[in-house]
Amino acid sequence: MSVTSENIDLHDLLRDVHALDRDSLLPLWVQVKNTLETAIGHPGIGPNARVPSEQNLCELLGVSRPIVRLALDAMVKAGLITKVPRQGIYVAPRKTDVEFASMNESLFGEISRGHRVTTRVLSLLRDK
Numbered sequence: 001m002s003v004t005s006e007n008i009d010l011h012d013l014l015r016d017v018h019a020l021d022r023d024s025l026l027p028l029w030v031q032v033k034n035t036l037e038t039a040i041g042h043p044g045i046g047p048n049a050r051v052p053s054e055q056n057l058c059e060l061l062g063v064s065r066p067i068v069r070l071a072l073d074a075m076v077k078a079g080l081i082t083k084v085p086r087q088g089i090y091v092a093p094r095k096t097d098v099e100f101a102s103m104n105e106s107l108f109g110e111i112s113r114g115h116r117v118t119t120r121v122l123s124l125l126r127d128k
Contacts, residue, residue, distance in 0.1 A: 008044030010091075011052050014060045028063055029070035035061065036071060037080060040091045051081055051089035 017039075020031045036057075039045065052060065057068045072089065075081045082092050111117055 008042060008049075010039055010045060010049060011056065011060070013039045013042060013045075014052065014057070017061065020061060020063065029067045029074070032057070032061055032063060032067055032071035033074050036075060040080065045091060047091055047093040049091040051091065053088065 014035070017035055020028055020035070022028070024031065036051070040049070040051070051057075054065055054068050054072065057063075057072075058065055061068070072081065072083070076083060079092055081089055083089050
């Protein structure tokens, strides 16, 4: 598939997805969620990109609507997508898209009020 980063459509990305593994110990809804997360993580997919409808996802991925709903609900709870009634499903703004300047203003505001600001590493994961 050759498309430019300005012209990426989630529907096109999902059309090229390999079949889900029905023999896997991983539930189908988790496989659907993982597939969608990978698709929306594509560099050409930005915030507010439209996600295919539940019915289209069922057809594209070959699964039932309850499976798709479980995956989408988990993604809504994780803040990855938003559902707008009667309008559709959209990619949510990435958490890293928060303006760094506003974070700095808040940090410096606390320091200027005499608060001690510290950081602590809660966990550290290494990419392989």
